[in-house]
Amino acid sequence: MSDVLAVTEHRRGELRDESFEVITAGRELADDAGGDLHLAVISGNVDEFADDLNRQGVDAIHTVEYGEEFNHDVYVQAVCALYDDLTPTFLLMPNSVNGLDYAPAVANHLDLPLVTDAVGFEYNDTLVVTREMYGSKVETSVEVDGDRFAVTTRGAEWPEAEGVSEAEVSAFDFEPDESAIRSSVTGFEEVGGGDVDISEAEFLVSIGRGIEEEENLPLIEDLVEATGATLSSSRPIVDNGWLPKNRQVGQSGKQVTPKVYLAIGISGAVQHVAGMKGADTIIAINTDPNAPIFDIADYGIVGDLFDVVPELTEQFES
Structure with missing residues (x-):
């Protein structure tokens, strides 16, 4: 035994x-x-x-x-x-x-x-x-x-x-x-921007390099607010300094298991997928029909996020 x-x-x-x-x-x-x-x-x-x-x-x-x-x-x-x-x-x-x-x-x-x-x-x-x-x-x-x-x-x-x-x-x-016993815990210090723990979120709206510029973030933030979701991202967004490190999903970020993961402008590199493939439902928006993210997505929209996201936001607001 x-x-x-x-x-x-x-x-x-x-x-x-x-x-x-x-x-x-x-x-x-x-x-x-x-x-x-x-x-x-x-x-x-x-x-x-x-x-x-x-x-x-x-x-x-x-x-x-x-x-x-x-x-x-x-x-x-x-x-x-x-x-x-x-x-x-x-x-x-x-x-x-x-x-x-x-x-x-x-x-x-x-x-x-x-x-x-x-x-x-x-x-x-x-x-x-x-x-x-x-x-x-x-x-x-x-x-x-x-x-x-x-x-x-x-x-x-x-x-x-x-x-x-x-x-x-x-x-x-x-x-x-x-x-x-030569050590003890004296307190906790959150990583910068640690107001949110994305690993605990049930609905994540995650963005990748497809948003092109930091000035386009408000477009996504409107959708996040309309859906009551939590904003996360792939590594390039954090590397560019557009979002803090604690928002990053992937091998070098956090592993997440939300009920819904909406990937916007994320190609689906293996390092990112390793951090979110445990989500219950994965939805992807990408202009490239051959993007790897569609291989694991439950639902996919092949289209320009700058057209699709405003439509989604309007639907949720109404």
């Missing part, structure tokens, strides 16, 4: 989407291996988080009550202690800023092979992890040599777990080595 231990993530009192996605990934792997899925909930309001995470597919939840926010030294000790207690075959962690902070240290301490940024995997006596390289232009399969494995999973690659489970929730008896 090969069990899976998946570590969840929260920030500033709220569970991150990655926590619900890693449940789906963990259940998939546990089914392949014929094992149980265990979740680790570390720090913060662990009891409330455990209730929210008790989703379909979870077999057991282990809470570690220590501090309020992520702390590298605490997570390394807690994850290692849980792993030693449960002895799972697989250890899953989010491929996030926090996950990539502690995952290498945990893998080193436990002497586990670590594969990062997984977009898929399968197990049949041997673990094969799917990864993407060269800006997601090449998909590779990595066969991992070992009996136990550590993997970080890329966000927005697995759907969020749904449904309700009755998994047992237990407090893990954890006594950290206080002398090894």
Whole structure:
């Protein structure tokens, strides 16, 4: 029996989407291996988080009550202690800023092979992890040599777990080595223009180099206001200084999973698509019928955005 231990993530009192996605990934792997899925909930309001995470597919939840926010030294000790207690075959962690902070240290301490940024995997006596390289232009399969494995999973690659489970929730008896806790969170500072977190938006209107000039932004902003959407962009818009960094979608920006993603004047480069392909519904407006964005779009409009956007705005305003 090969069990899976998946570590969840929260920030500033709220569970991150990655926590619900890693449940789906963990259940998939546990089914392949014929094992149980265990979740680790570390720090913060662990009891409330455990209730929210008790989703379909979870077999057991282990809470570690220590501090309020992520702390590298605490997570390394807690994850290692849980792993030693449960002895799972697989250890899953989010491929996030926090996950990539502690995952290498945990893998080193436990002497586990670590594969990062997984977009898929399968197990049949041997673990094969799917990864993407060269800006997601090449998909590779990595066969991992070992009996136990550590993997970080890329966000927005697995759907969020749904449904309700009755998994047992237990407090893990954890006594950290206080002398090894050498850091603490003293506060948070948002990236410039951090008034909006596009990763939390349900409707994104995203713009690319097709808007041509910064002076054309008000045309898009009118549509954003009429629809109640949130404005985001591809990298060229941010590189030009037309929008702040926190509005950028893509590999070098943020990964988003809105209900609706409206791409205006975006060609659909792989780096951008990697950040938004998890949207429920993708709508694209582009003059080029062969633009790659149409390959993943659910609905497409081949036309000049300077004609289409005003029409859309008028329709929503009326």
